[in-house]
Amino acid sequence: MPEGPLVRKFHHLVSPFVGQQVVKTGGSSKKLNPTSFQSLWLQDTQVHGKKLFLRFDPDEETVSLRNSPLSEPLRKGEQKNKARHHQEASDPSSRSLGGDSAVPSGDDGLQCLRGDTPAGGAERWLQVSFGLFGSIWVNEFSRAKKANKRGDWRDPIPRCFWHHPVLVLHFSGSGFLAFYNCQMAWRFSSPVVSPTSDILSEKFHRGQALEALGRELPVCYTLLDQRYFSGLGNIIKNEALFRARIHPLSPGSLLGLPRLEALVDHVVAFSADWLQGKFQGTQQHTQIYQKEQCPGGHQVVKESLGPPGGFQRLTWWCPQCQPRLSADEPKQVQPS
Numbered sequence: 001m002p003e004g005p006l007v008r009k010f011h012h013l014v015s016p017f018v019g020q021q022v023v024k025t026g027g028s029s030k031k032l033n034p035t036s037f038q039s040l041w042l043q044d045t046q047v048h049g050k051k052l053f054l055r056f057d058p059d060e061e062t063v064s065l066r067n068s069p070l071s072e073p074l075r076k077g078e079q080k081n082k083a084r085h086h087q088e089a090s091d092p093s094s095r096s097l098g099g100d101s102a103v104p105s106g107d108d109g110l111q112c113l114r115g116d117t118p119a120g121g122a123e124r125w126l127q128v129s130f131g132l133f134g135s136i137w138v139n140e141f142s143r144a145k146k147a148n149k150r151g152d153w154r155d156p157i158p159r160c161f162w163h164h165p166v167l168v169l170h171f172s173g174s175g176f177l178a179f180y181n182c183q184m185a186w187r188f189s190s191p192v193v194s195p196t197s198d199i200l201s202e203k204f205h206r207g208q209a210l211e212a213l214g215r216e217l218p219v220c221y222t223l224l225d226q227r228y229f230s231g232l233g234n235i236i237k238n239e240a241l242f243r244a245r246i247h248p249l250s251p252g253s254l255l256g257l258p259r260l261e262a263l264v265d266h267v268v269a270f271s272a273d274w275l276q277g278k279f280q281g282t283q284q285h286t287q288i289y290q291k292e293q294c295p296g297g298h299q300v301v302k303e304s305l306g307p308p309g310g311f312q313r314l315t316w317w318c319p320q321c322q323p324r325l326s327a328d329e330p331k332q333v334q335p336s
């Protein structure tokens with residue numbers, strides 16, 4: 001599942017295309033007409049938490065979209081036109097059979113911004129969310145990794161829905177980007193997640209994070225709250241809790257500042273290692289996530305946990321390494 005570190009890698013892959021113009025499009029997005037990207041210039045890219053943002057302009061130099069003839073059709077397209085759009089690229093694997101991913105978007109720290117109405121002169125940003133299986137491929141298409149029924153694994157036509165890019169953008173520099181299983185939407189203002197909540201930002205504000213964790217809520221709920229831990233996903237949650245030896249359902253208010261600080265340290269360290277591993281092509285080693293035994297050889301417990309009425313996420317923990325706090329355990333120093 002793409003968490004902050006992987007989204008940073010996608011950002012790194014996309015960055016060389018900034019300053020180039022879209023010369024050909026493909027893909028099978030239901031929500032965004034791939035042809036609407038034709039001739040646009042990719043002017044900027046940013047990553048905030050688990051979302052990638054790409055700024056497109058109709059002109060090479062102009063930032064303002066005021067009076068742009070593109071604005072109106074795109075706005076209508078986004079809101080009203082549910083019809084399937086096709087634009088075949090030359091590669092057969094961009095043939096459309098599926099459509100946008102039906103995977104729920106999950107954690108969404110930018111939900112409050114989704115209703116933004118396009119304003120004259122606003123910047124046009126494509127917001128890319130990766131759900132559970134989203135990815136971006138550069139200058140190649142995702143191929144089937146297993147043989148088909150006839151045993152031909154070189155079959156060029158993808159058979160599974162996740163082998164169909166929702167969007168393909170060919171750029172003037174002759175490279176292309178293929179987006180798979182991404183959820184995409186236009187935004188008409190700058191992405192404004194504060195870097196103080198981004199676990200991979202140098203500006204990540206530990207005090208703010210500690211304050212959020214110190215509430216009475218189970219810490220495993222707060223960790224996934226993108227308002228405080230932007231970029232933190234289920235893997236980081238499970239690993240940081242295990243390394244800090246904290247039971248996922250511990251109310252933060254009972255843990256005390258030193259243990260919460262240790263938890264935040266593990267969140268940041270694990271995420272940074274993961275990011276570094278992404279660039280070096282190494283797999284991040286997990287100790288508890290999807291494991292049956294912890295490194296100490298104890299049986300691991302797995303359960304779906306989440307706020308009542310909220311998104312329940314599979315959680316792994318070791319009852320011996322991460323014992324549950326008893327309610328009458330004395331309260332320790334509260335984070336301010």
Ligand SMILES: [Zn+2]
Nearest residue numbers: 294298318321
């Ligand atoms: Zn254990």
